[in-house]
Amino acid sequence: MPDGGDGARSYRITLSGSGASFDCRSDETLLRAGLAAGLAMPYECASGACGSCKARLTDGAVSMRWPDAPGLSPRDRAKGNRILCCQSLPTGDCTIGVRAGAGNAEPVPRPMLAEVTEIADLCDGVRRFVLQAAAPVDFLAGQFVLLRLPGDGGYRAYSMANAPAGDDRLEFLIKAKPGGGATDVLFKRLTAGDRVDLEGPYGRGYLREDSPRPLVALAGGSGLAPMLSILRRAAGLWPDKPLHLYFGVDTPAALFCVDEIAALAARYPRVRATLALREGRPDDCPLPVEAGLVGEVMRRGEPDLSAADLYLAGPGGMVDAVLTQTVGANAIPADRVFFDRFV
Secondary structure (H helix, E strand, O other), X not given: OOEEEOOEEEEEEEEOOOOOEEEEEOOOOHHHHHHHOXXXXXXXXXXXXXXXXXXXXXXXXXEEOOOOOOXXXXXXXXXXXXXXXXXXXXXXXXXXXXXXXXXXXXXXXXXXXEEEEEEEEEEOOEEEEEEEEOOOOOOOOOOEEXXXXXXXXXXXXXXXXXXXXXXXXXXXXXXXXXXXXXXHHHHHHOOOXXXXXXXXXXXXXXXXXXXXXXEEEEEEHHHXXXXXXXXXXXXXXXXXXXXXXXXXXXXXXXXXXXXXXXXXXXXXXXXXXXEEEOOOXXXXXXOOEEXXXXXXXXXXXXXXXOOOEEEEEEEHHHHHHHHHHHOOOOOOOHHHEEEEEEO
């Protein structure tokens, strides 16, 4: 196949079920190339952890960005022909078994360079990172990018907290994970002025800007980042639409961005925000505080979700529990719930 530029080769990828095909460079993943070709490739985390983009390789060969990605189970590996599209780089023409229909009008994920311009501690274990990309970044509120970590070359997914503005600024709210390789890089080695590689945007839990319905957003911990992006964008688009954010953490010491949320609510009268704490109560808090898990607090505050859109982001266990308690209980149609399950 022809050279794709910069020494990369270009190969033809065929989907065995539909017969659709697309070109993929040897230095890009099957997922990224499929999305760029306008196909609704299945995926969720885009970083190898969840397995949502799993496919059957029926012909050809690939190399893996992350050979030990947990998205493939030992049983998958024993079969020998299971791959993750988000990790697979083609080494020749390939045929894969995966369902992918026509795509939505989502921004095409691309590689990009960025410089770290700001690092600030927000609370114990949570930092704000601001990056300036080499060019304006097209993304939808609620989406994320993959950050290639200096040193180990691995990719991690982080959601933007700022609303899309057609510029080059990207803001992230990142929580430290004890023992995590990414935490060691981001919290101990990365400094302002460092340059990093990004890829994106990805994610389907983004704001549906054509919806006429009230919006309820629920965030657990650093899941506040994509929910803030959504709320900031929605408030600017619809100053008269009801927008309610529920933000949950364990203790008052784990709260962050409270003043920013309060300022947003003060600027836009239709924005309401409620904090949910499992233990304790903050002093002199500018926002309403309720005790309990954030999902429980949200259900008490929103007894009827049937006419709303619900956005969720945070730890996988929290997201799964809220989905069970809402969609699973027929409290809201599944097509009105959009989520980002952190893994």
